[in-house]
Amino acid sequence: MDLSTLTGESVPVHLQTQQAASSGPIVEAIDIVFSGTNVVGGDGRAVVFATGMHTELGHIASLSQRVGHDESPLEHQVKRVAWLIAAVAVGMGIAFIPLGTALAGLSLHDSVNFAIGLLVANVPEGLLPTITLALALGVRILARSGALVKRISAVETLGSTMVICTDKTGTLTQNRMTDTQMWTPDGVVSPPSDAPPSESVRTAAQAMVDCCTATIDVDESGQVIEFGDPTELALLRAASSFGVPPPHAGESDDGRRSFAFDPALRRMSTIVPTGDAARVNVKGAPEEVLQRCTSIAGRRLSGDDHAALRELIARWAGQGLRLLAVASRSLDGALIQTIDRDDAEQDLTLDGIVAMMDPPRPGVRDAVAVCHRAGIRIMVVTGDHALTARGIAEGVGIGAHRGLEVITGPDLDAMPENQLDEILGHTTELVFARTSPEAKLRITDALRDLGEVVAMTDDGVNDAPALRRSDIGVAMGRNGTDVAREAATMVLTDDNFATIVTAVAAGRRVYDNVRKFIVYIFAHATPEVVPFLMYALFLGTLWEGGWRFGDSVSSGPLHDTWELATTMTFLGIVACQFGTAMASRTQRASLRSIGVTSNRLLLWGFLFEIVFVIVVITVPPLQSLSGTTTPPVHLLIWLLPMPFVVWGADELYRWMRRRRDSPAHSPTPPAEPGH
């Protein structure tokens, strides 16, 4: 059975019914077929005893569903803005009623009408469509750059991301192993080698081939077809160059038994029948395999051997190489189907240690530099060796500015919460090596408790809760599992770290645009309300024209003056909006520095608005529809300074802010970019 959807690992498991279920975790039971997994080969009959949410897959799904989604920063802010606007609008409306009746002598009916007008002028009618459109556009931009976002508000959460927790293999690196070299008791060999392989090299190569689920075939046209995990394929290529042919797809499993690669145990094993006896082959992380080895090259492993091997592992891992140890032993053939995993993987003979180079992805170094400039911290959370992870992290520039700390899984497990908070609170970047899925959840929780907005990448089923818990869970589209993709908010179609950074940059742009619009919403209320109040001043015009409270303006000589007042109010609103729109373009910089005419779309918008306004105040049917008239030129001239007054006031305010924050005026210099 291929249990990859459940366990996240691609190595198929051999199921059988002769034996009672083992006492370990249920997913390790060898007599249960799990929902959502696939039959790779063989046949059998099964009794269904659980469906839907009662299955193992259902349990994981419900576990990740229980981890609810918090409000995104934008959702939170928009809610606050909406309440604030509502309070201001209602407050102004209510305050106007007594003022209108007591001071202006309006009837209660007219005062309520004015109050409703004030309330409506304050409603940010464009807020929802603008935010939705900005986010939807962001989703499109992200999709084009290889990031599919499942929740529209995730775009702006991406923009607020301050910490990226990334895995290593396939995200920072290419997951394409090259430059393999192998240590055996006879020394170090690097394929391809012209010298005939020694006996111990052949033994190690055979153990590697027997403990693999990948296959290599050649089709009729001579094309090589490789299938399986890149690490295993690299081992098969190396073994093949030492004269041990790789397994082919569809080959019968000749009664062998496998214990799947377990990311928690960091090893896998197979038991292969050899006539009456059998051979146990184990491969995995060197520390895990070594502690199960008791002999080497026909003698017992001594303390000196351990010390020499530890030195070799540290040297190779320090070069950023990915390491695997292979070991084997013979077993009584009768025990093949009955022995349990722990007993089978005991008392092994160390055959060799293989080192592979997994080169960094092109573009990751630049992406890391972009993160640093944007003040984003990167944490590597990996199942690999501490030194390998450090080597790769340093190779792509992680820790270059802030320093790099490495914490291993056992260190993290022993660490109390307050110490973890303290370490995460430092400005240094971190590598968490040899971590478990539970540790990922713990790291995410601790970061979020510290108020960080966290993006977390991962691909295994076990990682789903951590993906859900983070602000932005990022799953891999190519090599990830379905459950991880289901739990994630964003799926990378190219599995590339650089795409996350592109997505964060796009998110920041969208966030910035939404923020500008919210500023505009607040600012535009003033130029809309002020002319509305000026309308009351135009009452002065009406007053001069002979109007008194209670007189009708719907006909007669006063009607023209009334229409003129209405038109000038409308034009005042439009003129001030031009100024507000220009002022909203930047938060701190002067408009000259970003280019007064650089936003062509906005200029086209202005042109459209001017033409629209001219039509509304000059075309007779529209005049009678909207109650407007064509004002005389001397009144129109009054409108000209309005946009410049609004824009200029904001320009002055920004200039004062820049001046206040400049090094000459601040006691301490501002932080470097990226700090």
Ligand SMILES: Nc1ncnc2c1ncn2[C@@H]1O[C@H](COP(=O)(O)OP(=O)(O)OP(=O)(O)O)[C@@H](O)[C@H]1O
């Ligand atoms: N197919 C495999 N069979 C046996 N051991 C393996 C296999 N793949 C990886 N390992 C060993 O287990 C260790 C942990 O692997 P794991 O897949 O959990 O993390 P990783 O791929 O190294 O890193 P990341 O978590 O960043 O993707 C590896 O360093 C390696 O030594």
